[in-house]
Amino acid sequence: MPAPVLADIREAARRIRPHVHRTPVFTCASLDHWLGARILLKCENLQKVGAFKIRGATNAVCSLGDDEAARGVATHSSGNHGQALALAARTRGIPAHVVMPHDVPAVKKAAVAGYGARVRYCEPSVRAREEALAALVAETGATVIHPYNDHRIIAGQGTAALELLEEHPDLDVIIAPVGGGGLLSGTAIAARALSPDIRILGAEPAGADDAIRSLAAGHIIPCAQPRTVADGLRGTLGSLTFPILREHVECILPAGEAAIVEAMRFVWERTKLIIEPSAAVPVAALRESPRTCAGLKVGIILSGGNVDLDHLPWVTETR
Amino acid sequence: MPAPVLADIREAARRIRPHVHRTPVFTCASLDHWLGARILLKCENLQKVGAFKIRGATNAVCSLGDDEAARGVATHSSGNHGQALALAARTRGIPAHVVMPHDVPAVKKAAVAGYGARVRYCEPSVRAREEALAALVAETGATVIHPYNDHRIIAGQGTAALELLEEHPDLDVIIAPVGGGGLLSGTAIAARALSPDIRILGAEPAGADDAIRSLAAGHIIPCAQPRTVADGLRGTLGSLTFPILREHVECILPAGEAAIVEAMRFVWERTKLIIEPSAAVPVAALRESPRTCAGLKVGIILSGGNVDLDHLPWVTETR
Structure with missing residues (x-):
């Protein structure tokens, strides 16, 4: 079965429309300043069940x-x-x-x-x-139903980027976090088809950098001992997601643990949006690699907002 | 100087438009279920400086x-x-x-x-x-510039309700928190003029219930020893706000401290919006007085989202 194409993502969008939210896109001047770029946040934290899933x-x-x-x-x-x-x-x-x-x-x-x-x-x-x-x-x-190594799942996850690019067709860059690669695969297929010149980036915790190492090695390297607060990104790339990322993704940026927590807190304070650590990973990666997107118009898929409010990482990180 | 009228609020809206956000209105099915009403949240927590102010x-x-x-x-x-x-x-x-x-x-x-x-x-x-x-x-x-006892301030605060009612003219009820009464005064003037039959409610911490007591007594009773987590609502009604509330507000509902913290946390978990304790007060008051608005369409002015993330009330409340 071939990888999904834009038509599959459009079909998924039509299929799921009655059942999921079309999430808003937020901007924040202080976030733009902090990252040195024009940032558009696709708010999947405001999605049903609190995530793009x-x-x-x-x-x-x-x-x-x-x-x-x-x-x-x-x-x-x-x-x-x-x-x-x-x-x-x-x-x-x-x-x-x-x-x-x-x-x-x-x-x-x-x-x-x-x-x-x-x-x-x-x-x-x-x-x-x-x-x-x-x-x-x-x-x-x-x-x-596998969480990510499934073409129906990949096509569904691509609908977030489809919506974002429908509203903002002039993005220079689109970036999404990578765990098993379902979200980034769908994002990449939609973005490449809608905007042939767009740069497609991933972001991954440095403490669970199997996708970075897999793309470098040319084969899937399992995520053996993930050490990251971003608990949604501890998966290993799948047989279906790996070739899609290999084809479309320019690079995957790493984000350190302190940067992830700092980015999460910055977004909470400045945008008043609750995002989970995994959703902060692209923000943290851009903060740590400021030249990658300097001055550009960057869409970020904020993947989710499910957080245990009794155990916030800036409280527990020093345990 | 007479109290502001709708024309003053419209003039304020024109004057401030280049400088402030037109904030979004959020809905949340689980919040509707929790409160037993159809709730529209006017998100002043997403306003510049994080508050309607x-x-x-x-x-x-x-x-x-x-x-x-x-x-x-x-x-x-x-x-x-x-x-x-x-x-x-x-x-x-x-x-x-x-x-x-x-x-x-x-x-x-x-x-x-x-x-x-x-x-x-x-x-x-x-x-x-x-x-x-x-x-x-x-x-x-x-x-x-007084925080609330000033007609220019009152007219400016009324622009939030103006926007909400422009988008949702069929509200049965509108409710805002009360500290010094500036927000509720502007809300009341706008709402009464735009929607003559609307019910206008306030909400106040039971631990700082000077507005409830003032309206009952027919004169301003100072807020002597406020005991509430809702630090934005510790003010006393002013000479300009008191008569406006007296004319337009059906009643001011009290909210207990535990209910305020519970409502704040519920909104964080379910809407993924960061709201400050003061903004949770109307939600808490409706939760504690469920028959007041049962089955109705209720607009809530979520007043702000400025919170010290190191001292969240569900962590510190038992100190």
Whole structure:
């Protein structure tokens, strides 16, 4: 199956429109000054479930045939993808099964369950969750929806960039954070098709820089021991996302941990928007590489806003 | 001088338009569910200086004659009005002098100075700040711009409700927080003129309920010992705001401290908007008085978003 093209992203946009928000684009003069560029923030933190993930999940769930859909969908993500899949399934009126380790924070358990998912707990190991997911699929016939290594997911995530470029077709640069690469892949496909000369950048925590190393090596290097506050970006590139990034992305900028926390706090204070650490990564990367985009018009996909307000990184970082 | 009328608010809107944001109106399904009403949030937290105060301050500064303006403006303020006056003065190219207690949050001190004001610190008492302000005026000839007991300020603050009602003329209710009453006065004048049948409510911390008691008594009762996290609402009604509220406001709802903190946190988590405690007061009051607006379409003026991120009330409230 070939990689998605712009037509797939437009089709995804049409499919998900009734179910997700068209998020606003924010600007902030002090952020422009801080980064030395004209910044447009695509506010996926204001999206349903608080993250862009609802775009891909909704596209995937709405793409299923009726018989397949009736057996439900399944994932082993306790984070934003798990919540998004749960809501997308509820919207279609089908079951969502979410496998998660029993030691996941209560707030995540509650969020996934709150969207109506059937939660199955497992031991906190990669092997245990994969076995639990396989057993669940054998029992129910549910379709596993991968968080990013899925063309329907990639096409759905690309709708955020589609909207941003519809409103601001003259961007010089577009930048998105990279974990497994679903958001950046969709962003890159949409941006390259709509704006052939646009520069497409990624941003990644220096403490989880598998995408930077993978692109340099020419093959996927797993994210072995991620050390970053940006917990949404600890994934490894997938077999579908890696070649898309390799084709379209100019480079992936690293962001240090202190810069991520500083950027997150700067955005909170100046824009009054709550963003999660992963969403601060592109801001931090631009702050640390100021010459990359100096004076340019830069679109940033602010990926999400789900934060544990009891454990803010500028409070806990010195633990 | 008679109280402002709609024409004065329209004139203020024309005057300040080049200098302030037309703020967006947010909705949030889970907030609607939580409050049992259809809620429209007028996001003055996204306004310049992070609060509605820039509206009144800009209107006042732009209303001065050239000679008067050249001598500068002055105020005593615990924060948002001081920042707003500083920015409004800088925009016009005149000096702003700000007297403030030395114990205000560091983030507010830095912001006032950052907008170019000349800051003079005083002891945290009403008498100390009034003496410091009088001395400053004697030295400089600056014009004192009161934070709320000033018709130019009241007319400027009314422009937020003007914008909200232009976009949503079918509101059943409009509600704003009350400290000195400038925002609620301007809101009431605009709303009553544009929508004769609208219900106009205020909201006030139960721990600083001087406006509730003043309206009940028929005369101004000072806010003697305010005990509230909503530090923007510790003022006493003024001679100009009291009669306006008395004429137009149906009632002022109280909000308890725990409810204010809970409402603030709910708005942060669900809307991803940073609001300050004062802005959470109308949300908290509606939560505590659920029958007041059940099922109605309610506009809330979210007054501001300036928060010290090192001292969030759900962390410090148990001190």
